[in-house]
Amino acid sequence: MHVLVLGAGLAGVTTAWYLKHAGFDVSVVDRQPGPAMETSFANGGQISVSHPEPWANPGAPGTILRWLGKDAAPLRFIPRADWHQWLWAARFMRECLPWRTRRNTAAIAALARYSRACLEQLRIDTALHYTHARRGILHLFFDPAEAARIRDRVDELARHAIAAEACDAARCLAIEPALADMTRPPLGGIYAPDDEAGDAKEFIDALTGRLQAEGVRFHFDTRIDALDHRGGLIEGVRVTLLDGRTERLDASSYVLCTGSYSPLLVAPLGERLPIYPVKGYSVSVPIIDPARAPRVSLTDEARRIVCSPLGHTLRVAGTAELNGYDLSPNPRRQASLLEWIDTTFPGATDPATAQAWCGLRPTTPSNRPLIGKSGLVNLYYNTGHGSLGWTLACGSAAALTALMSGHRPEPDFPFLGGRFD
Ligand SMILES: Cc1cc2nc3c(=O)[nH]c(=O)nc-3n(C[C@H](O)[C@H](O)[C@H](O)COP(=O)(O)OP(=O)(O)OC[C@H]3O[C@@H](n4cnc5c(N)ncnc54)[C@H](O)[C@@H]3O)c2cc1C
Numbered sequence: 001m002h003v004l005v006l007g008a009g010l011a012g013v014t015t016a017w018y019l020k021h022a023g024f025d026v027s028v029v030d031r032q033p034g035p036a037m038e039t040s041f042a043n044g045g046q047i048s049v050s051h052p053e054p055w056a057n058p059g060a061p062g063t064i065l066r067w068l069g070k071d072a073a074p075l076r077f078i079p080r081a082d083w084h085q086w087l088w089a090a091r092f093m094r095e096c097l098p099w100r101t102r103r104n105t106a107a108i109a110a111l112a113r114y115s116r117a118c119l120e121q122l123r124i125d126t127a128l129h130y131t132h133a134r135r136g137i138l139h140l141f142f143d144p145a146e147a148a149r150i151r152d153r154v155d156e157l158a159r160h161a162i163a164a165e166a167c168d169a170a171r172c173l174a175i176e177p178a179l180a181d182m183t184r185p186p187l188g189g190i191y192a193p194d195d196e197a198g199d200a201k202e203f204i205d206a207l208t209g210r211l212q213a214e215g216v217r218f219h220f221d222t223r224i225d226a227l228d229h230r231g232g233l234i235e236g237v238r239v240t241l242l243d244g245r246t247e248r249l250d251a252s253s254y255v256l257c258t259g260s261y262s263p264l265l266v267a268p269l270g271e272r273l274p275i276y277p278v279k280g281y282s283v284s285v286p287i288i289d290p291a292r293a294p295r296v297s298l299t300d301e302a303r304r305i306v307c308s309p310l311g312h313t314l315r316v317a318g319t320a321e322l323n324g325y326d327l328s329p330n331p332r333r334q335a336s337l338l339e340w341i342d343t344t345f346p347g348a349t350d351p352a353t354a355q356a357w358c359g360l361r362p363t364t365p366s367n368r369p370l371i372g373k374s375g376l377v378n379l380y381y382n383t384g385h386g387s388l389g390w391t392l393a394c395g396s397a398a399a400l401t402a403l404m405s406g407h408r409p410e411p412d413f414p415f416l417g418g419r420f421d
Contacts, residue, residue, distance in 0.1 A: 138189050
């Protein structure tokens, strides 16, 4: 069976990999000249199984209110005359109900655990070469109220079979000695030893190379304009090539992996995907003094910033802006990431040569990605991975492949049968 995968980011390329290895004939289409050139380009690098709690949780409304109107706040809601944005925000609030948060956390934890195992197996099977290291993730707490919850959070992670250790300030320093120079030391932390960090772009480039060598066709520089459908069936995908020529790409089945743009492509088919683009920033800085730089991946829970050493580079990412598809960078937000590096690891990096980037996280109100069958006969979804698209990539793709092969996917996760709640 020929499957056309729409989008060549983390979701699309991993989907192509698992489908190909399950015996499907696979092609991939993307508007960019290569893979992982949009949101998967320079993310925080964390495989963060230890962070299954969704953004929408009982504490979120209060935190968001506190941050309202503050330009440099970790989360910024910029109201627009866009019903899609307001509907998404209302659904986000609904997901903050305690029982919904518990349900979403359990689903994300199950998929994340499975995904990390799939990534490990893929590395064993392929000996894929990309920058990565498994040294765990250390979550740092600076706010007394949040630090007081460390033990409860560790217990909660244990209930989801995720290994984590509650740490006092001294233990945080023992795990990551480079924190000794920090101007504002943490009150405590949670260390998840099985988590890891890796360069998603390098991973996807290497995987694409393997797939091309195995005969998978990649149509790059090819913009998807519309999905032709009749009687509940996708008949083909209308595309525009770089030289302006238009074509139709046909397949037996289609998988939508177009990130934040997914809702726009299927709205004309009557499918309403609850995905909204949430802009985030990253800076990548060369490490000039390895003794002062971290070796462990870190999450600053107060400022919602993640930091991953990726070889000779330190990648720091964070902040969330709900402002539609606007990709113009906010220099203040980029500066705040550089400032964080300077106060956390003074002298470790060379900020003058920092590379700044921003991307749109394809975010659902529940933080659960949409994986499974659409309301159309031969259209599937693997999209909406929000802030965890690297963590969940391999597991989501392997699970979708199981579904498309007529098998029951391994993780206990609400896969789609064509309806969304
Ligand atoms: C600042 C930041 C930090 C992050 N940190 C982490 C982290 O540490 N750990 C983690 O797990 N996740 C992280 N994420 C999230 C993760 O990067 C995303 O969830 C993931 O990249 C989404 O992958 P995707 O394949 O769904 O989307 P994309 O990577 O955006 O891929 C979609 C593809 O579809 C193509 N496309 C779209 N529309 C069309 C069209 N009309 N025609 C043709 N092609 C089209 C695009 O060109 C693109 O290549 C972070 C995200 C951001 C922004």
